[in-house]
Amino acid sequence: MAISTLGYAILTLLARASLSGYAIAREMRKPHSFFFGHAQYSQIYPELTRLEQAHLVTSRIIDQQGKPDKKEYTLTPLGMQMLQQWVVAPTQITEVRSEFLIKAHSLWLADSEQALAQFHVQLQQHLAILAQYEADLTAIEQRYGIDIARLQTPPFGDYVTVQMGVSYERAYIEWLRRVIALLEQRAPQ
Amino acid sequence: MAISTLGYAILTLLARASLSGYAIAREMRKPHSFFFGHAQYSQIYPELTRLEQAHLVTSRIIDQQGKPDKKEYTLTPLGMQMLQQWVVAPTQITEVRSEFLIKAHSLWLADSEQALAQFHVQLQQHLAILAQYEADLTAIEQRYGIDIARLQTPPFGDYVTVQMGVSYERAYIEWLRRVIALLEQRAPQ
DNA sequence: TTGAGCATGTAACACGTTACATGATTTC
DNA sequence: GAAATCATGTAACGTGTTACATGCTCAA
DSSP states (O other): OOOOHHHHHHHHHHTTOOEEHHHHHHHHHSGGGGGGOOOOHHHHHHHHHHHHHTTSEEEEEEOOSSSOOEEEEEEOHHHHHHHHHHHTSOOOOOOOOOHHHHHHHTGGGSOHHHHHHHHHHHHHHHHHHHHHHHHHHHHHHHHHGGGGGGOOSHHHHHHHHHHHHHHHHHHHHHHHHHHHHHHHHHSOO | OOOOHHHHHHHHHHTTOOEEHHHHHHHHHSGGGGGGOOOOHHHHHHHHHHHHHTTSEEEEEEOOSSSOOEEEEEEOHHHHHHHHHHHTSOOOOOOOOOHHHHHHHTGGGSOHHHHHHHHHHHHHHHHHHHHHHHHHHHHHHHHHGGGGGGOOSHHHHHHHHHHHHHHHHHHHHHHHHHHHHHHHHHSOO
16 A cells, blocks of 8 residues: 555654654654644554554664653665655645635625734734744754755755745735735724 | 534635535635635535535525536525634634655755756746736736725635735745755756 | 536545543653 | 653544546537
8 A cells, every 4th residue: 555645754754863653743743844734643653553564664662761661663775765756756736725714715704803803813823933933944054054055964854944934934924914904904993 | 513614614605605516616626715725526515414404504406407407505694693703713723734845854865856856847836826826816906906905895805815825826936946046056967 | 429517416435633541750 | 739741552533535326518
């Protein structure tokens, strides 16, 4: 059977370091890993079992003092080969449902005051996310400088994705502010 | 039971006009409706049945000549009430998995030439989408001018969402071009 | 004559989320 | 004393996709 996108996502993290299922979930929840989505343990553990059955990863149990034992997964040469093929394979663009944009599309039938309140909440949340991404970006830039382009190591991947995060959040925030201005024209306090 | 996001998405379209299940799917696939996602008929038809059981919509069968009969759904006053509450209710921001960004995050282990080819494919596709959104945006602006802000009709919703579409695609294209420049530095032809 | 569009639905399967089960250590 | 963190897993459920079933009309 074919490997799912979640399966490949796990392989990309194991290409950087050997990790347990728990640690994989933790990595995916880090702010600068926004593009991984937030997979649950209940999805990651069975997926790791499948990857092991397909010989793309191997596992070994590590005894820990004070903490539960953990199962550390390591990428196999076959896993690396499959991953490298996938990384440069064609990717379909998929339009995903956005609850907030569906609501924005129906703003014409909303109460302006109540809508404004929700737009301000979104603005605060997105400003916080942007600040986070910008901090990550400057940290990478200060550490690697103009050599980033030539890097054949993980920070190159971090750099390009955090840049997308910053661009996306800036665009989203500009849009939120533009809609807030429109709604205020309609309902001045 | 609670109404799903797809259920509310359907209600937002029925607030604009009475439609059949087939027509709802068609609406959701239009380029400027990118934020609806592409729901299948097999999901829309049962969802409409549930909405009718919950008394949020009513249906009537319309005989057509030369085409199959269709079932036209209409929003009820209760449906409109539920919808108006939902539109101004809090929305959780959800980070969605992006296959292309996961690949970008693993660019450090990819062949630069092959990666560049995929980035150029994405660039062409996103340029085409941007052109589409920009055409839609200018069409709305030319038709309604500076009165858009005061509109309490559907075009206001179209206007704000198409603006997001344009902003998003411009940000995405800028990012693609920046990464292409980086990859070309790494692998000059 | 082949395919696209119109039109509604069911069944099987894949993917994702929530809840349940267990249990020690550390921090507030 | 309560909550968070570490750690792995199963079961049930909800959502989304693919395949199947049917059949007429119109355009290339």
